[in-house]
Amino acid sequence: MKLGELLLLRADLQKRLMGLKERTTACVIVQEGDKPAEDPQSLLKEADQIEKDLEESIAKINMANTAARLSDGRTLTEAIAARDVLKLRHARLNAAVEGTRKPPQRYGTAEIRWVPTVDSAGLQREVDATARKLRELNTHIQAANWEIEV
Numbered sequence: 001m002k003l004g005e006l007l008l009l010r011a012d013l014q015k016r017l018m019g020l021k022e023r024t025t026a027c028v029i030v031q032e033g034d035k036p037a038e039d040p041q042s043l044l045k046e047a048d049q050i051e052k053d054l055e056e057s058i059a060k061i062n063m064a065n066t067a068a069r070l071s072d073g074r075t076l077t078e079a080i081a082a083r084d085v086l087k088l089r090h091a092r093l094n095a096a097v098e099g100t101r102k103p104p105q106r107y108g109t110a111e112i113r114w115v116p117t118v119d120s121a122g123l124q125r126e127v128d129a130t131a132r133k134l135r136e137l138n139t140h141i142q143a144a145n146w147e148i149e150v
Contacts, residue, residue: 003064004145006057013054020047060150068148070140076148079141086134093127 024043027036065076074082100120105112 001150002146003061003068003148003150004142006061006064006150007145010054010057010061013050013057017047017050017054020050064148064150068144070144072140076141076144079137079144083134083137083141086130086137090127090130090134093123093130097123097127 020043023038024040024047027038027043028040030036062077065080068076070076070079096118097120100116100118100123102114105114
């Protein structure tokens with residue numbers, strides 16, 4: 001099985017587990033004399049099995065991420081950490097650029113003028129460069145996910 005397939009399986013298991021949680025919550029209590037739509041005990045049992053499968057999948061993914069290397073020599077774990085930091089950087093820089101776009105406020109006949117304290121064009125170039133790096137890194141990670149056997 002390819003790592004990409006295992007990642008899709010993990011996502012599916014997580015969705016199924018969330019669905020079971022909602023279904024279980026909906027039928028653990030009923031009005032006196034009514035019966036639940038589903039047997040909560042069987043739902044809990046099914047969730048237990050999915051949790052075991054999920055734990056196994058996560059362990060395999062983590063082992064593959066620490067063992068596999070990208071073409072630049074980094075492990076997938078290192079690349080994922082770099083991607084996470086790039087996402088944070090992109091969000092932070094983008095927020096700073098958005099902060100420079102404050103519209104003028106008018107109070108009666110007086111107008112308050114806001115003046116940026118940073119070079120918003122320069123920050124926008126950094127935002128764009130970070131977004132490009134993030135896209136490129138994501139492409140490398142995604143490609144590796146479909147090449148690595150687990």
